[in-house]
Amino acid sequence: MSTFTILGLDDVPVPHPARIKELVSGNEQPLPVEKEYLGSVLRQGPSALSTLDTQISQGHEALISLQRQRKEAEAIIRDAQFILHPIRSICSEILLEIFSWCVYDAYNVKDVSKTVQCLNPRHPPWTISHVSRRWRNITLACSMLWSNIALDLDQYEVIDTSDRVYMFQLGLYLNRSRGCDLSVSLCSDYCLETHPVMGLLEAGISQWRNLNIGLCPSTVKTLGENVFPLLRRLEVTSFVLFQENEKTVLTAPELRIFISRCNDMACSLLGIPWKQLEMFSCCNASNRHCVEVLRQLSSAKSLNLTVHKMNNLDLADGAIVIPFVKTLEFEERKCEGVMARLLNSLTLPSITFLSLTFPKLSVSTFPTTFDASTTLTSLSINCDLSHANNSTLFLVFLKSTPNVTVLRLSAAGIPNNVLHGLTLMEGKDSLLPSLLVLKIAPGVPLCEVKLFIGMLESRCTEDEDDNKKGSGSDSYSCGSIQEPLNEETSGRRKLKQLRFQQPELGELRQLNSEDQRRWDTLCSSLEILYNFESF
Template identity: 25%
Template structure:
């Protein structure tokens, strides 16, 4: 039916003939004309009220039609045609992006995956039918409170995740002895695959949360462990807690970073299955504390060692790490005491490709390590709080013919930009010689931190890029970006 035909509108208003002539004059109506005009005016007002009500109804109907259009368009939405398998992948990405490490999620039930199960029946079925979607257990003990709700939520996560491996994050910044939700969390520790523990306060006077002892010997699926904590004193923690991570047959990656109340690095109070690890980032108070561990790292591929300071220790025969590809050494304090030794003096790594040194070794030790190892470095990061000689950098680069990425900081003569430009020219010449010898069209990227931040001539920069040399000069001091720690992100 035509939409116009369904509306019975009154005829257009026509003025009565007896008073029509008055509309074109200023004459006053007589008695009869006045009564006719009043009656006609009342009729017009009646029609106006009627039309106004029709317009309101039409506006309401128009809004209804627009809503119906929108609703019916949703029927044709591509989202409805997504197969469940693709919908699951989207859900997984949303959940992963919601819970990042150190993110504060005070009300997790108002976040995915909980919200995904409340959209429609299909989404509910897909969400509840995907066990991996519920396999991430994030517990911020300071935020969730001590109520029963957190326990119920954790138990429901375990139920919905079925037998899927669990990713567990427990964050606690308070000095507490227990938390009721941990009983629920530790009940399923056999399914833990990736674990992050942060902010825990440990000491002999206040051992780690007592419930954590329950996981000892019950970590068959654990592959990755990240634990960052503050030690209240330098004493060993109680024996019942020391070996809780030592029995984990599939654990291959450990990031263990400990510090005291003043922020200085400490040795780990826990033991780990060293001989099976392939990735390790670990802290110590003194370099010597790392020595007993090195011989046990027979399968290590990526290693980062952080020490409070480099200190003297007895010389010993170098330990060969046959599979090591990535090594980073970091000293928290730049000052080196007389007679100190770098941990590089204790190691050889024939397959090493990346070396990062932060205030832990000088150029002589680095060169000796490269020579003894016979490794072909492709990446080298060198940071010194004191000034680095340009000649030192060049001597190091000359011993790295396979180098493809170089980062250096704190070159000498900080008040004069010329040394930076000269070293870039020298690296360019060296790079041309390397390319002509190897016959390979490779690339070398160089990042230099300098307070003056001198500018490389655009034409020179363009020429170097054609030769495969890409140079970046940044102001100040770049942060020591850890490639090993990035593997735990």
């Protein structure tokens, strides 16, 4: 509907808009026809405005009604989406599996003081139990979700949490664990013998399966007065012990794993059943107390040792024999030569995996009398081969490991003499003749490309004697590379895999046409993989 229709001027001649502007801007008198039009406007105007106001009001009410209906429709759609959301139809078993990945593993930490506090209501499992009634029922019904207890007791002193609230939360948490095996992580710089939380924790000590402690000696001694019938893993982290403290004897018949971090006195002040341990880790293996413990590890299968302090290494009592150790990871952070001395004193007749890590910009002293020539099949070396005489020492050590099938080499650069040493040639003593897998970290090392390709080519060529013997190399699989070699496969074997740790560093660059052709040929016969983390 036009404005003229509303004003009732459909039958009245309407002047041109330009004429109206001319009359408005000047003092000229309108023509009689124009006067008739203007008079009609004044007579019909108020009625027309009233009609428009009524229509505007009706339109506004209609708009409000439509907006309200839209909001109602949105709410209905949102409710339907919420009700039919896939997560609401997930069965309880799958939800429980998802929830278990949300819960913090108190025993799987390196620094107990940085754990997520189990009583923090802003973290699982507390948060999960407040999402919905169904989630709450699932959370409360599963004691496993409440099996990780991590407490930094000093933190609650700082925020001035009352003992009553603290004890109530912990009691509720323990009650929800309901007999489940517990992983407990405790940290405090103060003596807690009389702290009310200790009594509450000790009441459930029969459930402790994993224990990670960063406590003062007197508190540890108080804990040691209990029996730990299920304790399997003990980790001592970041607390200061003094030699004048009395030894704390822990009664833990099921203990199999012991880890000492940042504290080389733990071995001296903790009396535990060393002979039954299967895994032992010490932050300073050159400590005399650690050496004494090593002599008692008659059941150990895995060792993780570090040297970072200069100690008077006492090996006067002869060789250290650990008959069942299969895995040894050794890191030297300081004190050049100490790791080699300790390795030379070890007799490990069952070892299959050895990892040696040397500090950067230092001489890498390899063991000379450590004998693993028969059983060792996997070797990891992390050292600066370009420093001093390290490359020569490395090659000499490889002569004592003829049965290694997997080599992991972490080095920024590989000198030419190492590439020459690893290249198989007729009339030359072969290093690592049984090598099947070569892992290089982080990627393609700084080296002479032609020599690197030549070394790989020499190891990808079938050996005629092996073909005649039918050594079975074609049946190679990743799952069998760490098994000791038998007499039938003692000859030279063909390299099967080349692995780089970082994909972006796994390409050879700036190759000429001939080298590119050789590399392409290798890629067609050699399995090249990227992005590995460990053995």
